[in-house]
Amino acid sequence: MRISLGTTLLSYPKIVNRDLLLREFASRKQWQEVLLHYHKIRRAALPPHPDIIPPIFKACASLQSVKEGISIHADVIKMGFESCTSISNTVMSFYIKCGMTDSAMSLFDDMMNKDSVSWNVIIHGFLSHGEFEAGLSLFNQAKVSNFEPNVSTLVLVTQACWKLDAIEEGWNVHGLVIKNGFSHDVEVQNSMLCMYAKCRELVSARRLFDEMGARDVISWSALISGYAQSGEAAGALQLFREMSNEGTVDIDGLAVVSVLQACGGVGDIKQGRSIHGHLIRRGFEADLFVGNALVDMYSKCHDVGSATMAFNLMPHKNTVSWNSILAGLVQNEKYMEALSLFDLMRTGVESDEVTLVALLRLCKKLGQAFWCKCIHAMVIRRHFVSNELLLNSLLDAYAKCDLMELALKLFRRMKKRNVISWSVIMAGFAHCGKPDEAVAFFSEMQLAKEKPNSVTILSLFEACAVSAELKLSKCAHGVAIRNGLVDDLVVDTTLLDMYAKCGDLNASKKVFQRMPERSVSSWNAMIGALGMNGRPCEALATLHEMESDNVKPNGVTMLAVLSACRHGGLVEEGFSYFQRMLRDPLLQPSLEHYSCVVDMLGRAGDLVGALEVIKSIPDGLEAGPAAWGALLSACRSHGNYELGRWAASRVLELEPFNSAGYLLTSSMYAKGGSIDGSAKIRLLMKEKGMRIVSGYSVLHVGRKAHKFVSWDGSHPQSKEIYSMVELLHSHLKWTEKHDCLIT
Template identity: 60%
Template sequence: MRFPVASLLSCGKLHFRDLVIKGSESEQQWRDIISQYHGIRKVALLPDSEIVPPVFKACAHLQSVNQGVSLHADVLKQGFKSYTSTCNSIMNFYIKCGMMGSASILFDGMVNKDSVSWNSVIHGFLNNGDAEVGLDLFLQARVSGFKSNVASLVLVLQACWRLGVITEGLNIHSLVIRSGFAYDLSIQNALMSLYAKCEDLESAQRMFDEMSERDVISWSVLISAYGQVGEFLDALKLFQEMSMDTAIGLDGLAAIAILQACGGVGDLRRGMSVHGHLIHRGFDADLFVGNSLIDMYSKCLAVDSACLIFDQMPQKNNVSWNSMLSGLVHNEKYSEALALFDQMKKEGIAWDEVTLVSLLQACKKAGEAMWTKCIHSVIIRQLLDPNEMVLNSLLDAYSKFELMQLALRLFNSMKRRNLISWSTMITGYAHTGRPDEAIAFFRDMRLAQVKPNIVTMLSLLEACAASAELKLSKSAHAMIARNNLAKDLAVSTSLINAYAKCGDTKLSKRVFDKMPERNILTWNVMVGALGMNGHAREALALLNEMESSPVKPNGVTMLSVLSACSHGGLIQEGLSCFQRMMQDPMLQPNVEHYSCIVDMLGRAGDLQNAVKVIRSMPEGLEAGAAAWGALLSACKRHGDCELGREAASRVMEMEPMSPAGYLLTSNMYAGTGLRGDMAKMRALMRERGVRDGNGYSLLHVGQKAHRFVAWDACHPQCREIYCMVELLHGWMKLGVDIEEFIFWECDWDH
């Protein structure tokens, strides 16, 4: 396109300015601006500083990188490098084309930088995802005395919470106030987001309350903040207030926050209402909204609706598949979850760590250990480098299946281990009846300088209770106090149980008395602790105290009290409690309570009334193996073989593979001199393949546990042990007080 010299001269800057104003109307007019510039240069006219910036703006709009770079070279030749406005235009061109390296070089070489220069480069880096460089430039700008604009301040605040530099974000808040931007809506929303991401809901709420005007972003940020910390009811309350403001319309961001809150509290009705509103507003086709709808319906146990949403989505991403997979697992649709995973593989959908964790949850809950091993083998075969979340899920699955050898091998192969890894192993050993390994793992964790959390301490206390380690329980208590975990209700309750299992009810009661609040489990554990340690009257006194408290007894409480009365010989008190239960519609006794009464009467030798209790159980309740077993044990103790035969028959009918009934019956016959019947019972055990587990004693010496089975001579110091046992037995026969030897610690080296 040719431009006569006379025409260009007559046009002048006015014509070029008119062309620039029209440039925003179409891409063709942006191209005309560039063509006009080339026409000016072709006739050897020198453009001025007002003509150059619009040309770079046109190059940026058209993403014409080659032309922009060529024009940059032309500008340098013409000596415009010293013009700040021209350099700003060139820098903006590079930023909008994503060439941050060139923009940074140009910025560093600028002779004179103004506020536009600083704001442009800061905005550019922050907008292109390089938060660290953008924030560093912002700090340099503050030192240099340049003022930031609203757009840059908003992006800087976003960078602060993304990078986790909350202190710097708070400093910027004070800068905002000094700069006079404190009442700008976009700044206020950004500050509220900062506080929300820090989970400082008090400051976020205060900021929200002080806002003179609010838009949908303001409401969405605060609703999301409450949902983020699990305060879903508060989030829904905010949504109700938002709905009352007719000027505020629901957008996609707010909808996602509301759906998350509905799923959090299981409010299906409200979730469906929001879904209908989204359909009316045309948001139902949005990918993120669709994913949130799947999650909401799944958490509200309406998985069929979630599947319908999933099937009707016009497009899906990994989050869609993972949300549907997680929803099926949450609703115990394990086979459907595995089928969906197969569909993912057929359609070539890339699966990630979230997919694997959901699959491992399905395997664990379905009780399929083989599936867990298959997933592990897939990870190994495909040479994946799973993150800690996947490896910890594998550890947890192996622990739940009691495959602790595989769990240990996996744990030892992990390059990085976090608190969850250690806690999972400790929990696994504690739950599988291996408290010594759990305690040893805890010691190794402390040596690795990993700080325990509530889950770790709960598992450790479970191990302490199982091993009856009073010394270690006290050490755990001290660690709980040092880490300020004693305020946690579950930890204090577990501590009461651990001390009780170690036989120290005084320490249990001390922990109980110091608790600022107690729930039903706490009371039940304390009542049970007193009962199991022979303090039946104290258990009854605590029951009376409990009835005067806000927490009322339940069936478990009464079962603990009845058991305490049974073992403490308080027959009348136990029967009185049972009568109170029968008169209270909220405490109607079940099979376990009747079994406890049978045991109580049986221990007292009142076998006939014990039988009457079994045979007079109300309709809907039928005596089980526990009740007949208690009666059989009483018959054995009191030598009533006639009634014992009936009880034995019932027990072996209900639990044919349990050795307890056979052994009780055999011992009953032996105690009454019926050797032939005893031999028959032993033969019946062998015929049915019933195995008797050997009883054993456990003694802790130093950091090691020693296990002794009856007539076992495997221990290297068994001779000394049996000699000591014989000595203690002799002293007991002579009436010597041997209480001082109960907690005697043996010196195995002498």
């Protein structure tokens, strides 16, 4: 008995020393040594103290030693330590850090005594691994158990709320934050602010921001970002100015990127340049994310020169940088520059799905079917076939290049189709002048039990507008009503436009008058509807009514007004509105406005004035094919062939793959008596493999649409039709002659 007692007493200092040594290694984060000493203790058959268990599992988690951790867990169970809640919490934390949430959950379920730490560990574990629904479910269970959440858990829970767009759950979390006394913790407040901003609850976000006793750069950045991403660009810019004027907060990259996004969103190039100067003074210009945001902002403000300069000045570039400038060039119709940039990009930068989406937009603009096929091959080769956005963009590109057979084949082979995929095919049929096929495809979508959304309805309305068949359009209107989509502002606006293109202006007015609220887009659509139906004076009156209703016109509004003046021959009024735009810093004209004015003056025979407008386009913008094409068309109509040849050279230079410019040039030469010039242009088109899409008319008889191309004899009743046309033509000539005699 003495020997046994003496052995225990002699071994006790050894146990204490080894435990202390193990803790020392743990404090120094020497995890391999921690595990080595644990095994020495076990080989010596000495019982480890419960206090050394947590650092051992911390070592296993840090080293990701899963097998060893599971083995030590078995030791813990054998030694009877698992009944200790703190040790079970440690083991559970090890499993979570090793990504074994199922094992952690199994251990959690078996625990007899759970404390707040237990709940925080398991909730934190699921949320940190992106399992938001499971994490929120556990959080709700924990609330019933009256647990006390820590700051880290609350931050992750609020993040889960905006990830799942569960704003009601977020409000409940906010209540718990106030109840548990965390309402003055800046980290928790910032997480709540981010949640409200991400869920676009800007009123709640602003109220919380105003109530915060202390705000840091994260607080300002979160709210600025929320306003920018919600389309409230003016609010984002105002906040940035307040942040800069306060002077107590250092501006960070997130705030800068957000405010540049806001400038790009509203096209405020003046404010964007001012912020750019501010960034240079603050030393932000070398920041990669800020550089990318500058390229994107200048591109969206149509200042391609500044976007290119910002891109070239970036000390470091990534794939996002190249994608931003590429998308900017395509957006601003700099197609040849975009192709050159892509060739340069291929030499040292790996393109990704975003790059291919931008290239597909380029293919659509240039009508390059062969390039679409090449990109499709690249998608397959690079294993991008699971990217829904890319595949839908490819569908759209095939459709816009009149390759509906290939688009349909790709659609049928897609493993995953979403409502966008169906809508793109419908819009493709409409674009190719096949509205009946688009409507039939919508019926197929319904048979497939795919519920239409607003995008689908917009595609259906587009098909009805192309068919210009009023009865079909009313049926589509009924579909929108049955699916509860008529209160959507975008749907109502498109519905208005559809009726206008069917020639039923009264129906357009009824839709407009019944709108529960009218956005600037709604007013724009009504002005456009009046303009396209030959009511230019009513269109201008609607603009005045819009301004009386305290709705400020934007660039699209002024484009609709200028278009109405152009088609209605109101040259003086149109030019007056253009001058107004030049005077208003918020309504600075874009290339589309300049092109519209050029066309308006050209139609009126003022070719010199049209050329002067092209020359007056400011630096940063450059006359595109639309402006030069309008001038070319005017030269052809009014017989100014010398100016027309110059305009033609510019059109063919800017759009070398578009058949429209070649056809217009050939027509001008033919009208001017230059048969050789016309033949050379036709030969050039043939050498380039240009595909000419003829114009056509559609006549609906009963439920069947009959398509007529000029001098096409494919229709079974073509002989009778042409005989009737000649008879009507002779009758009209006879009537005109006898009217003159009577006069």
